[in-house]
Amino acid sequence: MKRFNKLAYVFVVAIFAVCMVFSSACGKQKCQQTPEKVELTNAMLGEIQFENGDGVKLKTDCNTVTVQGTINVMSDSQKNVYGVDDVTHVVVLKFKFDTERTISKFEIKGNVTKVYADDKNVNGYAGSLSELLDNESGEDAYCNLILSANTSEYILTSTYTDGQVSTVKVKIIATLATTSAE
Numbered sequence: 570m571k572r573f574n575k576l577a578y579v580f581v582v583a584i585f586a587v588c589m590v591f592s593s594a595c596g597k598q599k600c601q602q603t604p605e606k607v608e609l610t611n612a613m614l615g616e617i618q619f620e621n622g623d624g625v626k627l628k629t630d631c632n633t634v635t636v637q638g639t640i641n642v643m644s645d646s647q648k649n650v651y652g653v654d655d656v657t658h659v660v661v662l663k664f665k666f667d668t669e670r671t672i673s674k675f676e677i678k679g680n681v682t683k684v685y686a687d688d689k690n691v692n693g694y695a696g697s698l699s700e701l702l703d704n705e706s707g708e709d710a711y712c713n714l715i716l717s718a719n720t721s722e723y724i725l726t727s728t729y730t731d732g733q734v735s736t737v738k739v740k741i742i743a744t745l746a747t748t749s750a751e
Contacts, residue, residue, distance in 0.1 A: 601631065604668070605666055607634045607662055607664055607739070608663050609661065609662065612715055614651065617646050619647060621660060622639060625639070625743060634738070634739045637742055642657055642747065658719060660743070661713065662739070663713055664712050671710075672698060672730075674698075674726075675727055677714070683696075685697065716741075721741050722739065725737045
């Protein structure tokens with residue numbers, strides 16, 4: 570009987586150990602943070618200032634950035650310089666590229682896809698990278714993006730000269746205010 574109890578005990582411990590190994594192996598995979606960084610900012614388009622309202626917040630989870638809060642309606646001068654009649658609300662983001670690599674192509678995919686690249690023959694070509702980037706010489710590469718908040722999701726894809734590709738998803742789940750904040 571003692572031998573049976575000892576064998577049963579070893580069997581239960583072995584089963585428990587196997588379960589622990591499988592549960593940790595099959596558990597939630599740790600997400601991989603992208604080297605690119607996204608933050609809220611202000612930006613000028615022409616002579617007109619674009620800024621986020623005080624209630625706008627960013628939440629980053631792995632490679633997904635969520636815009637939350639209340640986004641104010643654009644002024645008439647902002648609508649005129651933005652130039653798209655359907656857009657009533659915008660969010661302004663600073664997108665910092667990987668500091669260890671050189672950017673060769675950047676794709677902004679929402680309701681419309683725009684690609685900024687060093688090659689004009691790329692599908693969806695909207696302009697050169699130098700037109701997109703806002704950094705000064707000697708600074709790390711970044712761009713200020715004024716994105717329509719009427720579009721609920723964007724996929725921002727960075728392609729670097731070494732072939733590395735990185736994707737950041739921007740989800741806009743903010744409330745779109747119907748009147749501007751004074």
